[in-house]
Amino acid sequence: MYAKTRFHLLMHAVCVGHGYCGGMHGDKFMHVTDYIPQSGDVTADQFVEWVFLAEHGGQTSEPSPTLDRHRERLRAFFVEQMGSDVVDASQLRWE
Template structure:
């Protein structure tokens, strides 16, 4: 999953949800009803957890050296 997160810039809940689906090998060719429902749920969870629909990419990156 971390391979999808850029070092800099902004990340939206929709982008993050798409990356989660791709990381779970659930690409655009997957069952649309399943994929759309879970992307929506992931986006909602992102907003709840991060406190905004768009956040700095750095907020999503984990630095093991900190």
């Protein structure tokens, strides 16, 4: 059994809580972790956009109140679990 890190808790909220677990784009499965850089700062807003890119391939339709609420909630999860609205990319890794 592994210890649940802040990142694990964040990913649980994103995937299990909201169903954003990634998606197929052509013949490749994409996950939010595929967009996270090796180093540097990552903002909550960047992370949320990468969640949607992984899920929808950047093909979200016109603005939607439901998607806006999801974005706000995912951003809040990021801040709550990671303890800040900006973290180093190294904190966004599976252990």
